[in-house]
Amino acid sequence: MKKLSWIISGIGALLIVGGLLYPLDMITKNTFIYMLLGGSVTMFIASMIRAYAIMKDK
Numbered sequence: 001m002k003k004l005s006w007i008i009s010g011i012g013a014l015l016i017v018g019g020l021l022y023p024l025d026m027i028t029k030n031t032f033i034y035m036l037l038g039g040s041v042t043m044f045i046a047s048m049i050r051a052y053a054i055m056k057d058k
Contacts (some may be wrong), residue, residue, distance in 0.1 A: 001053035008046035015039030 016039035022032035 018020030
């Protein structure tokens with residue numbers, strides 16, 4: 001479960017880093033906002049899964 005949460009966190013980080021395409025005029029402002037919010041929510045959910053997995057092991 002921890003490995004899965006790290007993979008989900010990586011996907012969220014890629015979404016956030018993908019937001020760098022906005023200053024290059026490759027994506028629209030709405031897509032930029034969706035990528036930032038989606039990436040942060042994805043990383044938050046992954047951290048909650050990771051915390052649950054750690055607490056479950058103890």
